[in-house]
Amino acid sequence: MENKKEKLLVQFSKAFVNGDHQFMLNQVTEDFHWIMIGKKEIKGKAQFADALKDMKNCVTSELELVDVITHGKKACVNGNMKVGSPKAEDQSFSFCDVYEFSSFKEPKIKRMTSYLIER
Template identity: 40%
Template sequence: MNDMTTEKEKFLREFNEAFVAGDVDFVAESITDDIQSHMVGDQLLEGKDAVVQRLNSMDAEKHHDLTIDKIITHGKTASVNGVITVESKKIHFCDVYEFNSFKNPKIKKLTAYVIEE
């Protein structure tokens, strides 16, 4: 595993932890201004402001547990899958990411597949 892959994996772990914790600042710093974030079957958010607004509207007061099963990176694309537990509900997810560059990447496209158990 090369250093760039390790850095991307670390970044994606931190990004997912920040998202679940409602760390709006970290998420905002990690995405491009023209991001497209699509939760399949739900909505397409276009632009950083829309993503930040959605994150601000989420209930960060509830306790969330995040378990990441796999992080796969390849070039300017990556995928993360795992489970978020909110109270007694389990939310299984697989997110597919596209970065704007190889070095110091920011997320420019995110497609999320989510199944609630």
């Protein structure tokens, strides 16, 4: 049985795949910080909105969530996905996203650290 935070993270992951940017923006704090290891950092909800717009041409054809783990104000999701664009062949990735929530009762995502490995 999923707890509230696990359910939120599954929905957040699916929203990313389906391009539901408004849902994602509603789940993060104003001072949201996204660290993409080896790539870049996004600081603040406005930069996150811009980054999501920049990703609109990426199409995820498959998503497999392997683990969704929460404990207190921390959580992680790992899995696999295939991503492509209209002009490119799909690429396969494995990922792990580590989250920090703003609170226990009404959690919003305050920080996300993403590890992405091409397979």
